[in-house]
Amino acid sequence: MSGPSTYQPSHPALQWFEKRLPLIGLIHSSFVAYPTPRNLNYWWTFGGILSMMLGVQIVTGVILAMHYTPHVDMAFNSVESIVRDVNYGWLLRYLHSNGASMFFIAVYIHMFRGLYYGSYKAPREVLWILGVIIYLLMMATGFMGYVLPWGQMSFWGATVITNLFSAIPYVGESIVTLLWGGYSVGNPTLNRFFSLHYLLPFVIAGVVVLHVWALHVAGQNNPAGVEPKTEKDMVPFTPYATIKDGFGMVCFMIFYAWFVFxxxxxxxxxxxxxxxxxxxxxxxxxxxxxxxPFYAILRSIPSKLGGVIAMFSAIIVLAFLPWLDSAKTRSSKYRPLAKQFFWIFVVGSAASPRRASTSLPAAS
Ligand code: HEM
Structure with missing residues (x-):
C-alpha cells in the first residue's frame, strides 16, 4: 500500500513464498517501515481503535449468530436464552450490543478529528469519501442489527424508519412493501435484516481496506495541517505508531469493559x-x-418528505465537504473562526438528541 518494499526475509522458506506472493513485504511496507508524521496526537489512534472494534463486532457477531433464531416467534426468546443459557452468552451479547455504541463513539471522534484538522481536503478527498461510505454502511448495519432481538423498540423503530421511504412521491409505497417483504414489518423483514446484518460488516471491511490504501497513497495529515517537508518530520510506523495505537486501544478497551461489566x-x-x-x-x-442528531432533524420539520430530505442531506453533505470548504489553510489550529464553528457544531450535535427523544410525540 505504500510503494515497493525493501523487505528481505532471511528464512529460505519465507524467501520462496515472498517471491511468489510478496505479502509480508506488503505488511512490512504498510505497517512497519511506513513513514508517519512525528507530530501526530492521540486523536490519530482512533483509526486503529476502529479497526479493532470492527474485528470485535465480527467475531462476537458470528458466534452470536450460531445461537440466534431469525424468526418472529423465536428471535426474542433466542436472545434471552443466549444471555441466560449459553456459556458466556451474556458476555458475547453485551460485548456486541455495547460494541456497537463503542464503534460509533470511536467513529464520531475519528470524523470530528478529520473535520477539525481538515483531513478531508486535497489530496485526501477519496479517503474521506470512502470514510463517508463506511459511515453510511455502519448506520445501515446498526439499524438492522437492532431489529434482530425483536423487542418493542426493534419492531417500532423498524416500522418508523422503513416507513420514511413512503414519503418518496409515486414509488414510495411500493418501495416500503418491497423492503418489508409484505404489508407490515414481519418475518420476511426480520429474515432479510438478519442476512444483510451478517453481510454488511464484511462489505465494511472491504471498504476499510480501500480507505487505508487511499490513506497510504496520500500520506497522513497531522495536527499542523502542513505536509511534512523532509524525512526528519517523519518516524517509522513501527515502533512509534504501533505503541501509541496499542496504548490507545488498551485505554479504549477499559472504557468499553466498564460498560460491558x-x-x-x-x-x-x-x-x-x-x-x-x-x-x-x-x-x-x-x-x-x-x-x-439525524432523528432530531427528521422530526424538527413538519413535512414528512421535507424531514426525510433534510435528514439524508445532513449525511450526504459530508461527501461534498472537500469542495465546499475552499479555505487554503487546512488545520483549524490556524483558523480561529473555523475552530469556533467546529465547537458550535459539536455542541449542537450533542444537544439535538434531547429534542428528538423528549419533547415530541411518537412519530407515526
Ligand atoms: C470502520 C470504520 C473506519 C476504520 C476502521 C477507519 C480506519 C482508519 C485508519 C486506520 C486511519 C489511519 C489512522 C488515523 O488517522 O486514525 C484512518 C484515517 C482516516 N480516516 Fe478512517 N476509518 C473508519 C471510518 C472513517 C470515517 C467514517 C471517516 C469519515 C467520514 C474517516 C475518515 C478518515 C480520514 C480523513 C483519515 C485520514 C486522517 C489523517 O491522516 O489526518 N474514516 N482511518
Whole structure:
C-alpha cells in the first residue's frame, strides 16, 4: 500500500513464498517501515481503535449468530436464552450490543478529528469519501442489527424508519412493501435484516481496506495541517505508531469493559426487553443514541418528505465537504473562526438528541 518494499526475509522458506506472493513485504511496507508524521496526537489512534472494534463486532457477531433464531416467534426468546443459557452468552451479547455504541463513539471522534484538522481536503478527498461510505454502511448495519432481538423498540423503530421511504412521491409505497417483504414489518423483514446484518460488516471491511490504501497513497495529515517537508518530520510506523495505537486501544478497551461489566444496559432502551407487539405502540419511539442528531432533524420539520430530505442531506453533505470548504489553510489550529464553528457544531450535535427523544410525540 505504500510503494515497493525493501523487505528481505532471511528464512529460505519465507524467501520462496515472498517471491511468489510478496505479502509480508506488503505488511512490512504498510505497517512497519511506513513513514508517519512525528507530530501526530492521540486523536490519530482512533483509526486503529476502529479497526479493532470492527474485528470485535465480527467475531462476537458470528458466534452470536450460531445461537440466534431469525424468526418472529423465536428471535426474542433466542436472545434471552443466549444471555441466560449459553456459556458466556451474556458476555458475547453485551460485548456486541455495547460494541456497537463503542464503534460509533470511536467513529464520531475519528470524523470530528478529520473535520477539525481538515483531513478531508486535497489530496485526501477519496479517503474521506470512502470514510463517508463506511459511515453510511455502519448506520445501515446498526439499524438492522437492532431489529434482530425483536423487542418493542426493534419492531417500532423498524416500522418508523422503513416507513420514511413512503414519503418518496409515486414509488414510495411500493418501495416500503418491497423492503418489508409484505404489508407490515414481519418475518420476511426480520429474515432479510438478519442476512444483510451478517453481510454488511464484511462489505465494511472491504471498504476499510480501500480507505487505508487511499490513506497510504496520500500520506497522513497531522495536527499542523502542513505536509511534512523532509524525512526528519517523519518516524517509522513501527515502533512509534504501533505503541501509541496499542496504548490507545488498551485505554479504549477499559472504557468499553466498564460498560460491558458494570452498566451493560445503560445505553439501551428498557422497552426492548418487552417482546415485539404490533398491537401496542410504545409511548416514545427513539432510536439508539448514535442516530439521534439525524432523528432530531427528521422530526424538527413538519413535512414528512421535507424531514426525510433534510435528514439524508445532513449525511450526504459530508461527501461534498472537500469542495465546499475552499479555505487554503487546512488545520483549524490556524483558523480561529473555523475552530469556533467546529465547537458550535459539536455542541449542537450533542444537544439535538434531547429534542428528538423528549419533547415530541411518537412519530407515526
Ligand atoms: C470502520 C470504520 C473506519 C476504520 C476502521 C477507519 C480506519 C482508519 C485508519 C486506520 C486511519 C489511519 C489512522 C488515523 O488517522 O486514525 C484512518 C484515517 C482516516 N480516516 Fe478512517 N476509518 C473508519 C471510518 C472513517 C470515517 C467514517 C471517516 C469519515 C467520514 C474517516 C475518515 C478518515 C480520514 C480523513 C483519515 C485520514 C486522517 C489523517 O491522516 O489526518 N474514516 N482511518
Amino acid at each position: 458494570y452498566i451493560p444496559n445503560y445505553l439501551g432502551d428498557p422497552d426492548n426487553y418487552i417482546q415485539a407487539n404490533p398491537g401496542v405502540t410504545p409511548a416514545h419511539i427513539v432510536p439508539e443514541w448514535y442516530y439521534l
